[in-house]
Amino acid sequence: MSKEIVDKASAVLGPRIELKTIAQGAEAVVFSTRVHPYLPSGHEDKKYIVKYRPPKRYRHPSIDQALTKRRTLGESRLLAKLYLLEGLNVPKIIACDAYNGFIWEEFLGEELPEGYGFSNLKNFLWMYSAKDRNPHDDVVKRTLIRVGQQIGLLHWNGYCHGDLTSSNIVLENVEGSWQPYLIDFGLGSISDSVEDKGVDLYVLERAILSTHSSYADQYNAWLLKGFSDIYKGHGKIGQAKLKEVLSRFNEVRLRGRKRSMIG
Numbered sequence: 001m002s003k004e005i006v007d008k009a010s011a012v013l014g015p016r017i018e019l020k021t022i023a024q025g026a027e028a029v030v031f032s033t034r035v036h037p038y039l040p041s042g043h044e045d046k047k048y049i050v051k052y053r054p055p056k057r058y059r060h061p062s063i064d065q066a067l068t069k070r071r072t073l074g075e076s077r078l079l080a081k082l083y084l085l086e087g088l089n090v091p092k093i094i095a096c097d098a099y100n101g102f103i104w105e106e107f108l109g110e111e112l113p114e115g116y117g118f119s120n121l122k123n124f125l126w127m128y129s130a131k132d133r134n135p136h137d138d139v140v141k142r143t144l145i146r147v148g149q150q151i152g153l154l155h156w157n158g159y160c161h162g163d164l165t166s167s168n169i170v171l172e173n174v175e176g177s178w179q180p181y182l183i184d185f186g187l188g189s190i191s192d193s194v195e196d197k198g199v200d201l202y203v204l205e206r207a208i209l210s211t212h213s214s215y216a217d218q219y220n221a222w223l224l225k226g227f228s229d230i231y232k233g234h235g236k237i238g239q240a241k242l243k244e245v246l247s248r249f250n251e252v253r254l255r256g257r258k259r260s261m262i263g
C-alpha cells in the first residue's frame with residue numbers, strides 16, 4: 001500500500017481519524033477506523049469502514065474528479081436504497097464525501113476461529129472444509145440457503161450486484177447463527193435485466209467452484225434453493241420470473257463453458 005495514498009486520505013480527513021488499511025483494490029482503498037466521522041469522541045466502541053477512491057494520476061484531473069464523484073455517489077445512493085429494503089442485509093452507510101471519494105459504512109464481520117481469517121463466505125467455507133469438520137454440516141447448509149435468499153431478495157427487488165464473489169458476502173454471527181451481508185456495490189445497479197441476474201448467479205457459482213471444487217455442486221444447489229424460495233414466495237408471478245432467471249443463468253453457464261473450452 002502506497003504511503004502516498006494513506007497520506008492523501010489523512011490530509012482530507014484530518015489527524016483525528018486514525019486509519020488502518022484493510023484492502024487495496026484497483027479502484028479503491030479500504031480502511032477501518034474507530035472514529036465516527038461527525039460525532040464527538042467517546043463513540044470508539046464501534047468500528048467503521050472508510051472506502052476511498054484516490055485520484056488517478058493517469059486520468060485528466062477534471063475527468064478524474066467527475067468520475068470519482070459519480071462512482072462514489074452512485075455506490076452510496078445504491079447502498080442507501082438497499083438498506084431500506086426489508087430483509088436485505090447490506091452495510092449501513094454513515095457518510096459520503098463524493099467530491100473527495102470517501103464512503104463511510106458500518107464495519108461488518110469478525111475474525112473466524114482458528115486463524116481462518118475474516119468472516120467472508122470464502123473463508124467460512126474453507127473453515128468447514130478442514131479435516132476435523134464436516135463440509136456438509138447443517139450450519140453450512142443453513143448459511144448457504146440464507147445467502148441464496150439474500151441474492152433472491154436483491155434480484156426480486158430489481159437490483160443487481162455486479163461483482164458477486166464469495167469475498168463480497170460477509171457473515172455476521174448473530175446470536176449463534178451466521179447472517180450473510182452483501183457488500184461492495186461499486187458495480188451494482190438498479191436492474192431488472194435477466195441477463196444481469198444470470199451473470200450475478202454465474203459469478204458466484206464460478207467463485208465457489210474455483211475455491212471449493214469438491215463440494216461446489218452441493219453448495220450451489222443450496223444457494224439456488226434459497227434464491228428460489230424468495231421468488232416462489234411471490235406466487236405465480238414469482239414462479240414465472242424465477243423460470244426466466246434460471247433459464248438465462250443456464251445460458252450464461254453454457255456461454256461460459258464455451259469460452260473456457262476455446263480459451
Ligand SMILES: Nc1ncnc2c1ncn2[C@@H]1O[C@H](COP(=O)(O)OP(=O)(O)OP(=O)(O)O)[C@@H](O)[C@H]1O
Nearest residue numbers: 023025026028030049091105106107108183184186
Ligand atoms: N462494510 C464492511 N465491513 C467489513 N469489511 C468490509 C466492508 N466493506 C469492505 N470490507 C472489506 O474490504 C474489502 C474490499 O472492499 P470492497 O470490495 O468494497 O472494495 P473494492 O475496492 O471494490 O474491492 P475489490 O476491487 O476487491 O472488489 C472487502 O473484501 C472486505 O474485506
